[in-house]
Amino acid sequence: MNILKCPVCAGNMNQQEKILRCENNHCFDNAKEGYVNLLSARKSGDTTGDNKAMASSRRDFLNKGYYEPLAQAVCDCLARYSDDGGSVLDICCGEGYYTAYCAERLERDFYGFDLSKNMVRLAAKRKCGARFFVANIASIPVRDGAVQAAFHLFAPFHAPEFRRILSDGGVIMTAIPGKHHLFGLKQALYDAPYYNDEKEPDAEGLEVVERVHVLSEITLGSQPDINALFQMTPYYYHTPTEGMNRLQTLETLTTPIEFVLVIYKKK
Ligand SMILES: C[S@@+](CC[C@H](N)C(=O)[O-])C[C@H]1O[C@@H](n2cnc3c(N)ncnc32)[C@H](O)[C@@H]1O
Numbered sequence: 001m002n003i004l005k006c007p008v009c010a011g012n013m014n015q016q017e018k019i020l021r022c023e024n025n026h027c028f029d030n031a032k033e034g035y036v037n038l039l040s041a042r043k044s045g046d047t048t049g050d051n052k053a054m055a056s057s058r059r060d061f062l063n064k065g066y067y068e069p070l071a072q073a074v075c076d077c078l079a080r081y082s083d084d085g086g087s088v089l090d091i092c093c094g095e096g097y098y099t100a101y102c103a104e105r106l107e108r109d110f111y112g113f114d115l116s117k118n119m120v121r122l123a124a125k126r127k128c129g130a131r132f133f134v135a136n137i138a139s140i141p142v143r144d145g146a147v148q149a150a151f152h153l154f155a156p157f158h159a160p161e162f163r164r165i166l167s168d169g170g171v172i173m174t175a176i177p178g179k180h181h182l183f184g185l186k187q188a189l190y191d192a193p194y195y196n197d198e199k200e201p202d203a204e205g206l207e208v209v210e211r212v213h214v215l216s217e218i219t220l221g222s223q224p225d226i227n228a229l230f231q232m233t234p235y236y237y238h239t240p241t242e243g244m245n246r247l248q249t250l251e252t253l254t255t256p257i258e259f260v261l262v263i264y265k266k267k
């Protein structure tokens with residue numbers, strides 16, 4: 001059964017050939033890449049979100065497997081917390097690296113959405129068997145209780161919507177940057193770098209069932225890879241020129257990567 005609901009009337013949806021149609025006949029065309037735009041305002045977040053170049057830079061970086069330890073941990077948790085054939089949703093899926101990683105390894109019904117059409121287009125091009133759609137996290141076009149497991153990586157948190165879409169006994173997991181995450185990058189950028197504080201989001205109505213720690217070390221072997229990683233971080237937007245110049249002289253960079261995967265169920 002399709003987990004989606006109509007963004008106009010909240011009716012159930014059915015896929016008919018290339019058209020997704022609700023029970024009240026509102027229609028949404030599949031784009032040629034295979035995704036569907038379910039933003040009721042018909043406006044994607046591409047003007048405020050990542051542009052096309054940033055989206056493909058993120059894809060190329062992730063495709064090299066630098067963050068595979070996190071993808072593997074998400075996949076292992078999904079295997080433990082959902083059943084064969086269950087519905088899994090990647091919330092703010094970006095260009096779909098993690099969705100595809102898991103969809104290629106687990107027999108589940110995978111869905112992913114993001115506000116950015118550029119991102120969703122790249123995700124759909126992965127042809128991983130997941131269904132991708134454009135939507136806003138503040139109003140997810142998914143039926144109440146329809147999702148058995150969801151994951152949510154490095155994006156805005158919206159506890160009321162997460163709670164609404166989860167089935168009874170369903171889980172949602174989110175990733176928090178761990179204490180040592182990217183400390184090697186921060187050492188190159190700043191004279192006195194701080195450790196991360198592992199602050200968890202405000203998750204009202206949800207309770208933590210497990211925390212999974214993921215710790216690894218990566219070596220970036222080229223300036224373009226170092227720059228791509230830098231662009232993916234918040235430091236990109238507030239680093240003094242001196243630190244940026246220092247980073248641009250490096251040909252390799254070794255850094256720990258560390259995440260805490262926090263898994264919640266409904267209270
Ligand atoms: C840092 S990226 C992470 C993408 C992906 N989860 C990953 O880890 O590769 C954050 C994503 O959140 C999306 N996003 C931001 N605000 C959003 C919103 N209100 N609704 C849906 N997606 C949103 C952005 O378009 C972007 O793709």
Ligand SMILES: [Zn+2]
Nearest residue numbers: 006009022026
């Ligand atoms: Zn409708």
